[in-house]
Amino acid sequence: MNGVQDISWMDLATGYLLLLIPILVFRYYQTGMIRSTLIAVLRMSIQLYLVGLYLQYIFDLNSHWINIGWVLIMIVIASLTAISRSGLSWKLFLLPILAAMLLSVFAIDMYFLGVVLKLDYLFDARYFIPITGMLIGNCMSNIIIALNTFYKSLDRAQAQYRFALANGAARGEALRPFIAEALRKSLNPTIATTSVVGLISLPGMMTGQILGGSDPAVAIKYQTMIMITILVSSLITTVLSIAVSNSFVFDDMDMPAKKILH
Template sequence: MQATIDISWLTVSLFLLTLVIPAAINAYFRLKLGKEIVTAVARMTIQLILVGLYLGVLFELNNPWLNIAWLLVMVLVGASAILSGAKLPKRALFSPLAIALSAATFPLMVLLLIVLLQPSPFYSAQYLIPLAGMLLGNGLSGNIVALQRLFSAFSEKKADYESALVLGATPRQAAWPFVQSALQQSQAPILASMATTGLVTLPGMMTGQILGGTDPMIAVKYQLIIMVAIFVMLSISVTIALLLTLRVALHSTGYIAIKQLSHE
């Protein structure tokens, strides 16, 4: 297998000139996304370079406490990003989201690192950080979809919810169909992706390994494990996030608390 081909920064800079195409589309159709495009590309470039430099140091030091601290930072930033994406108040829901992500990520990381992959040492930053990043990164969109779906249901189906309360249902029982719908919506994209992986798409992890010179069947094994881990992590985190969010939002006052939380 061919070794990984390095790319010079000059080549990378020249390739970035292809951004002229989306910029031209933005100008022609008057999408007014110029500022957002420039900001997104600039932030992505700066953040990736800084992370690359930091991870280089992190891999070299390979200190377990630094690795765990970085993992905690990833979880906290992920919780904040979910609430920002779902446009929900961080003050009330940050803790439930952080708990949900932690409860889903940490046990799976233990299973992946200690039982399956067994790197030496088991806390190796080379494995811990990228795997945690893939789990959390893929869990963000699912949690955003779930929370948006949950709170939009209280707005769109307010009559159904209040009717259930009038008929004697508890707030939790009245909201249960909304939780079920949110879970279904959040899992639909990952299930569709899993169903077409290998036939329609080659995921980033597998593609990166193959480009890096890894045997295709070894890349397949890694991809199979990580896809299952992502699905399990998403299922656990979304379920816990919905249940804890519902508990915070409803407590003992039913729809009024949901309405106040949604507009906080």
């Protein structure tokens, strides 16, 4: 297969003209989203340009300490973003989310890279960093939805929770319906996306590999495992985030002892 078709800087600038469509729509409906959209695109562009510069440097060095350090930075940023977008207390949720994401992402990483791919060097930058980045990004999205759903529904339905406790339910039993709802709302989009991969969508990793000249059969195998690892890591991260944060939120009487929301 031929190498991937390059995009010149002039052609890339032409691609930015597509942004006129959302800008005109947002202006017509007066959504107030034009500024935030332009800032988001500007940040994305700068961040991706910088990523292109230092990833090549990281790939050349291929030091496991540097690779792990970079992944830890990604996890910290993702955790901070999840808390900010969820509108929850920083003091209560930073440590639980960090711990949950670290444990789930690294566990799934080691299984995928060590057991499935059988890499001799588990922290090879060309595998470890992009695969971990995909897992972290999806875990972050799921955590935001799950925490929003769980704690806000608990805040609204405290009478239901107290009633369950008064009838002899343990805290875990009383919280089970709220956790179930959080899992449904956070993981349903991931499950829906997984169910239509190959039918109505070709995911980014698979498309990138094919454009880069990989055999489609190889790209399919990688994408299959990526979708599975995203689903499993998102589930583990979500459940652990809720479970660990509950130990900070509830008192000895199984009541929310501290302010959950900002």
